[in-house]
Amino acid sequence: MKLGSWRSKKEEDIRTKVSDAIRKLEYHRREVETLRHRLEDRRVKLFDFIVYSVQRQERDRATVYANEHVEVKKIIRVLMTCELALTQVILRLESIRDIGDAMKEMGHAFSVIKGVGQVLSGLSTDVMNVQQDIQNTLTETMAELGQVAPTLTIDVNTSSGEEIVEEALRYLEGEIASKELPEPVNVAPDLNAFDRVRRTALLAAGDDEEDPFKIDVYQSKRSEPLEEAVSNYVNSKGGRLNVYEAAVALNAPLDDVEKVVLKLVNEGRIKVSG
Structure with missing residues (x-):
């Protein structure tokens, strides 16, 4: 097998492995996302049961639902962290795959420039200066594509396209083997407002253990701005309430809205209907 064919096969093998890994990780990410949505729906239902129990003065029943509500929130938080971690791994692998494709194309470009340089080697200095400008531009472009090798100086007159691609592949293999991925962020920046409120609320407590639910915690003096805003919102909806939609409309953390x-239901200041 020729050296060029071997290198080409190696490039395709790496790309295939990366693409397969992306597909598998994306499948598992969707499974985690589906499970998270199911649990978020359960969280809403449990909260509704808590509210109805408080309105009926069934304190023990409300506490049972509330304790389960807390446990579901903990699981959601774990799933969210897992989902974000999978997303970051997928994004990193996609970048590695795409940068590898770009490096391959740049390698072909260097080969073409090298061939042109050989043809123009006997021509005027002005023409050779143009070739040097092209070489410098391509070298800078390669450096910007993931900073493949900052200390590497590429000369199209002495380096072949295959050698350039081989250098890029060695770098990418080293990235996959040794570079640690960053810690997952708490909230993805490209989410819409609805998901941002969900994720901010679910991850607001970080890794801290959540306190057991206590209805007594809401027996406080009235009149915080959010209380008035929530009261007005529920009244404007005729007593119907979806806490996720309320959190988005009021631009407030989901936990705070709950x-x-x-508190307002316990004090009899609002009545939520089914």
């Missing part, structure tokens, strides 16, 4: 709703 606590205020329970």
Whole structure:
């Protein structure tokens, strides 16, 4: 097998492995996302049961639902962290795959420039200066594509396209083997407002253990701005409430909206209908 064919096969093998890994990780990410959505729906239903129990003065029943509500929130937080971690791994692998494709094309470009340089070697200095400008531009472009090798000086007169691609492949293999991925961020920046509120609320407590639910915690003095905003929102909806939609409309953390709703219901200041 020729050296060029071997290198080409190696490039395709790496790309295939990376693409397969992306597909598998994306499948598992979707599974985690589906499970998270199911649990978020369950969280809403449990919260509704808490509210109805508080309105009926069934304190023990409300506490049972509330404790389960807390456990579901913990699981959601774990799933969210897992989902974000998988997303970051997928994004990194996609970048590695795409940068590898770009490096391959740049390698072909260097080969063409080298061939042109050999043809123009006997021509005027002005023509050779143009070739040097092209070489410099391509070298700078290669350096910007993931900073493949900052200390490497590429000369199209002495380096072949295959050698350039081989250098890029060695770098990418080293990245996959040794470079640690960054820690998952708490909230993805490209989410819409609805998901941002969900994720901010679910991850607001970080890794800290959540306190057991206590209805007594909401027996406080009235009149915080959020209380008035929640009260007006529920009244404007005719007593119907979806805490996710309320959190988005009020631009407030989901946990805070839930606590205020329970406080207002417990004090008899709002009545939530089914």
